[in-house]
Amino acid sequence: MARKAKELLDIPADDFEMVVRIVREEDIAVARQMAKQLAQGLGFSLADVTKVATAVSELARNIYRYAQTGKIMIRKRLEENGGPTIQVVAVDRGPGIEDVDLVLTRGYTTYERSLGIGLSGIRRLMDFFEVVSEVGTGTAVVVEKRRRKF
Amino acid sequence: MTFKEKVVPTIRVADCLLVPIQIDLDDKTVEQLQAQLLAEIQEQRVRAVILDVRMVEVIDSYISYTLSETAAMARLMGCRTVICGIRPPVALTLAQMGIELQGFLVARDLEHALALVWSP
Ligand SMILES: Nc1ncnc2c1ncn2[C@@H]1O[C@H](COP(=O)(O)OP(=O)(O)OP(=O)(O)O)[C@@H](O)[C@H]1O
Ligand SMILES: [Mg+2]
Numbered sequence: 001m002a003r004k005a006k007e008l009l010d011i012p013a014d015d016f017e018m019v020v021r022i023v024r025e026e027d028i029a030v031a032r033q034m035a036k037q038l039a040q041g042l043g044f045s046l047a048d049v050t051k052v053a054t055a056v057s058e059l060a061r062n063i064y065r066y067a068q069t070g071k072i073m074i075r076k077r078l079e080e081n082g083g084p085t086i087q088v089v090a091v092d093r094g095p096g097i098e099d100v101d102l103v104l105t106r107g108y109t110t111y112e113r114s115l116g117i118g119l120s121g122i123r124r125l126m127d128f129f130e131v132v133s134e135v136g137t138g139t140a141v142v143v144e145k146r147r148r149k150f
Numbered sequence: 151m152t153f154k155e156k157v158v159p160t161i162r163v164a165d166c167l168l169v170p171i172q173i174d175l176d177d178k179t180v181e182q183l184q185a186q187l188l189a190e191i192q193e194q195r196v197r198a199v200i201l202d203v204r205m206v207e208v209i210d211s212y213i214s215y216t217l218s219e220t221a222a223m224a225r226l227m228g229c230r231t232v233i234c235g236i237r238p239p240v241a242l243t244l245a246q247m248g249i250e251l252q253g254f255l256v257a258r259d260l261e262h263a264l265a266l267v268w269s270p
Binding site: 049 | 210214
């Protein structure tokens with residue numbers, strides 16, 4: 001786990017189509033907008049564009065709130081005999097998460113003004129979801145959404 | 151409240167305040183909107199606030215929380231809040247995340263919203 005956290009935190013940003021540094025609150029909206037554009041450009045349905053944008057919004061806000069700064073990195077992956085997939089990697093070198101299962105519980109929060117459903121919610125919206133975190137090192141969240149034929 | 155202090159222009163319709171949200175709701179905007187609406191409810195003594203979110207493309211957890219908090223505050227001031235025009239993809243996303251927009255009456259459109267407000 002610890003090795004994986006470091007590996008993910010060190011993924012070179014060059015491997016991604018879009019990188020948004022989250023430093024200020026406004027960057028949350030910027031990241032959301034970029035994700036939307038990429039998903040639209042890849043021909044995702046409006047429903048899936050909205051899900052991807054919402055997921056990025058949650059991840060960017062978590063970085064801003066809990067780690068102050070970090071990065072949202074987005075790329076497309078072309079699966080063999082399948083449509084394109086959007087992958088979002090959210091990384092920060094913030095405090096890390098001690099008990100990942102606990103924070104994925106619906107309603108769990110350490111922030112006073114919130115529902116505590118960001119992570120558990122996006123887990124339901126995406127096709128792939130993984131949190132890798134180490135206290136003192138940082139947190140990486142990886143989510144993916146496949147394009148669906150409809 | 152002066153025009154400059156408003157993040158979203160509002161329209162008075164009979165005893166209601168109509169709030170068509172035409173901008174991207176980021177965190178700061180939704181907080182400013184809350185402050186604006188509470189001030190307007192107090193100044194204008196409206197019976198209801200109707201939020202029209204037809205143009206809003208993303209409603210996430212924090213935006214929902216702040217909107218619901220606003221609805222709860224409005225209720226304490228004797229004012230109803232109705233949300234109308236939620237886009238289908240936004241409705242789908244909220245439903246899958248399990249977000250309920252507590253505190254709001256939910257309407258299909260403006261006409262339905264007014265009917266809800268004026269129903270006894
Ligand atoms: N990047 C992060 N670094 C450290 N802790 C985090 C990070 N992301 C989430 N957490 C922890 O996980 C908890 C749950 O996160 P989640 O996004 O599910 O809910 P929330 O942010 O508390 O509320 P909401 O997202 O509904 O506004 C947070 O309260 C925080 O304690
Ligand atoms: Mg969150």
